[in-house]
Amino acid sequence: MSDVRLSVRENVLNTPGLVTFADYVDHLTRRGKGWVAEADGRTVGFAIADLQGHSIWALFVHPDFAGRGAGRMLHDAMLNWYFSQTAETVWLSTAPGTRAEAFYCRAGWQFLGLLASGEAKFEMTMSLWQNQPHENA
Template sequence: MSRIRLAVRENVLSDPARVTLQMYRDYLDTLGRGWVCEQDGEIVGFSYAAHGDASIWALFVLPECEGRGIARRLLALATDYLFGLGERQVVLSTAADTRADRFYAAQGWARGAMKDDREVFFTLPRP
């Protein structure tokens, strides 16, 4: 997961040490659930849903695999999981004015408040 997270061209971590391997484990084991997309035995994308705050903690795809519908499917798995737990809405945040910002809007998420003019919050109500 870390390899994919560090390979992205947008939403680049200013300090890669901020997201530790233990955090990936915690979100997978106790704080939520995660999914991966594999192609030819290689993980090319992943998503994590956090059940504590009904959020999408992470959604990333290798740059060379973008545009193939991988992110859309991984996002659907994560949101379906949270709605299956009874959540009324799912939330996430991403860097403003990026492909991710436009992607979430195109998937029907409602664009909300901004934080520091760099981060935008989105919500998706239960269908």
């Protein structure tokens, strides 16, 4: 997963050591759940929902596989699972002016404004999610 995370050209992790292997393990085993997309025997994307923090911790697709549907498939599987576990609103943040921001707008997320960090904050309510078409219904 870290290979995919470090390959992205937008929302770049400027300090790779900031997100450790232990962080991945914690989010996958204690805080939430994760999904991977594979092609040609390799991981090309992944998504992780943080059920404790009511947030999307990660959704990344390797740039070589962008635009092929892996991101939307991961997104929809993740939100279907999230809202099967809780009715709490889920949030995420991403860099403004990126393909990720446009993706979340197309997927029905509500833009809430900019955080102090400069990132765009979005939220998805259960009712918003239930009232739109998605891949893994």
